[in-house]
Amino acid sequence: MNAGIVAYGSYVPKLRITPEEIGRVWGKDGKKVGQSLGVKEKAVAAFDEDTATISVEAARNAINDFGIDAKKIGAVYVGSESHPYAVKPTSSIVAEAIETGNDYTAADLEFACKAGTAGMQACAGMVNSNMIEYGLAIGSDTAQGKPNDALEFTAGSGGTAFIIGKKPKEIIAKINHTCSFTSDTPDFWRRQHAEFPEHGGRFTGEPAYFRHVHSAAKMCMDKMKRKPKDYKYAVFHQPNGKFPLKVGKMLGFTDKQLEQGLMTPLIGNTYSGSTPIGLASILDVAKPGDKILAVSYGSGAGSDAFDLTVTKNITKKRAKVSVRKLIENKEYVDYAIYAKNRKKLKTL
Amino acid sequence: MVEGSPSLGWRNYSQRYNLAGNECKTCGKHFFPAVALCPTCRRKGKLVETKMPMEGRLLSYSKVFVGPVGFEMDAPYHLGLVKLQNNVKILAEIVDTPENKIKIGSKVRKVFRKIHSEGETGTISYGYKFRVV
Ligand SMILES: [Zn+2]
Numbered sequence: 001m002n003a004g005i006v007a008y009g010s011y012v013p014k015l016r017i018t019p020e021e022i023g024r025v026w027g028k029d030g031k032k033v034g035q036s037l038g039v040k041e042k043a044v045a046a047f048d049e050d051t052a053t054i055s056v057e058a059a060r061n062a063i064n065d066f067g068i069d070a071k072k073i074g075a076v077y078v079g080s081e082s083h084p085y086a087v088k089p090t091s092s093i094v095a096e097a098i099e100t101g102n103d104y105t106a107a108d109l110e111f112a113c114k115a116g117t118a119g120m121q122a123c124a125g126m127v128n129s130n131m132i133e134y135g136l137a138i139g140s141d142t143a144q145g146k147p148n149d150a151l152e153f154t155a156g157s158g159g160t161a162f163i164i165g166k167k168p169k170e171i172i173a174k175i176n177h178t179c180s181f182t183s184d185t186p187d188f189w190r191r192q193h194a195e196f197p198e199h200g201g202r203f204t205g206e207p208a209y210f211r212h213v214h215s216a217a218k219m220c221m222d223k224m225k226r227k228p229k230d231y232k233y234a235v236f237h238q239p240n241g242k243f244p245l246k247v248g249k250m251l252g253f254t255d256k257q258l259e260q261g262l263m264t265p266l267i268g269n270t271y272s273g274s275t276p277i278g279l280a281s282i283l284d285v286a287k288p289g290d291k292i293l294a295v296s297y298g299s300g301a302g303s304d305a306f307d308l309t310v311t312k313n314i315t316k317k318r319a320k321v322s323v324r325k326l327i328e329n330k331e332y333v334d335y336a337i338y339a340k341n342r343k344k345l346k347t348l
Numbered sequence: 349m350v351e352g353s354p355s356l357g358w359r360n361y362s363q364r365y366n367l368a369g370n371e372c373k374t375c376g377k378h379f380f381p382a383v384a385l386c387p388t389c390r391r392k393g394k395l396v397e398t399k400m401p402m403e404g405r406l407l408s409y410s411k412v413f414v415g416p417v418g419f420e421m422d423a424p425y426h427l428g429l430v431k432l433q434n435n436v437k438i439l440a441e442i443v444d445t446p447e448n449k450i451k452i453g454s455k456v457r458k459v460f461r462k463i464h465s466e467g468e469t470g471t472i473s474y475g476y477k478f479r480v481v
Pocket of ligand 1: 372373374375376377386387388389390393394
């Protein structure tokens with residue numbers, strides 16, 4: 001594979017709510033719930049933010065910070081499970097806003113929390129086969145959790161955009177290999193007109209998250225003949241703050257390798273944005289030669305794994321504002337303001 | 349600002365998404381929204397499309413408690429008169445900013461936000477708002 005990441009940009013909404021505040025409304029010990037999930041607070045999209053606005057801001061950051069000519073982008077994929085329209089692509093809104101012109105292919109992708117990485121794979125394939133010069137793949141969500149459901153404590157908002165290209169002097173992280181592990185597993189779903197997703201409770205753990213993430217990671221490492229110690233960093237999908245550390249331990253990774261990419265404790269699970277934001281946070285600090293393993297997970301169910309090598313170009317080009325700096329700009333809201341912004345009140 | 353037809357919004361995408369206005373090459377003045385004729389140079393003016401800068405300063409602002417039709421549920425919100433770096437004045441909502449940071453002279457930067465949606469089933473309009481940086 002000759003393709004690699006040539007640019008990245010992220011966006012996380014400013015509003016935050018804590019598990020304590022959510023627990024206060026539902027008579028639960030929110031602090032305890034937060035601790036058991038490994039989540040301190042979560043990012044909340046404002047009433048005028050959605051997957052399209054988050055995607056546009058992330059894509060603009062990627063283009064501006066890395067000096068990419070948007071007219072050379074030949075494919076735009078937005079992966080999300082909260083596209084603003086059921087029919088009418090988010091991807092064309094993003095392309096219009098970043099002014100790609102009209103010479104591009106686009107589609108909205110959905111695969112629970114992993115559609116962003118699926119878009120990266122599609123772009124990598126197209127770039128690698130010379131169909132396009134650059135591909136833009138975005139993972140972003142304004143995740144919905146049903147009030148008083150366990151998911152409400154973690155469902156966050158945010159996204160990251162990756163521009164995939166193949167010019168060696170532009171690549172900041174080369175994609176050495178990517179592969180996926182997929183099966184038909186009904187662990188989490190949302191029907192067409194349902195406002196909130198449903199999930200299979202404890203079923204979401206072993207046969208779903210752990211089986212898929214573990215298998216895809218193993219497949220990728222075996223193919224590359226690498227061991228966990230060969231990687232400087234790893235990022236696994238983060239439905240909460242605990243699962244990625246647990247699957248990391250099962251595979252033989254240390255918490256230290258996972259720390260930099262672990263964002264869910266600070267912004268919640270950003271669904272399709274989760275693994276991409278974690279990877280962006282790693283690229284914010286990575287050094288030339290560092291190897292990265294990134295494995296997403298989407299319910300339903302599948303995992304995409306990526307083996308990446310950071311190049312020397314990263315010393316010249318990085319996001320102007322790191323993910324960890326970006327999320328310092330925050331404002332806490334109470335449950336009432338949260339409910340208003342997320343339109344959980346019937347008249348909105 | 350409320351619109352009924354999707355085509356009306358579509359015609360204005362470059363204006364709403366990227367602050368596309370125009371510039372008179374004869375006198376150097378910038379306009380937003382774009383004008384059909386330079387008010388100074390008249391027929392001698394030569395107009396070309398140009399994008400407005402992303403940043404500016406707040407000239408004035410007001411807190412809106414009762415929004416117009418279509419914006420009733422957005423209230424309360426702040427409406428600001430922004431003087432962009434090229435001296436063009438633009439009226440826009442100020443978001444993501446605590447009230448005590450919204451001051452005359454504050455530096456603001458353009459953001460991409462949802463402006464309005466035609467109920468539960470109609471189109472969603474996106475465009476520019478500003479936040480204090
Ligand atoms: Zn003139």
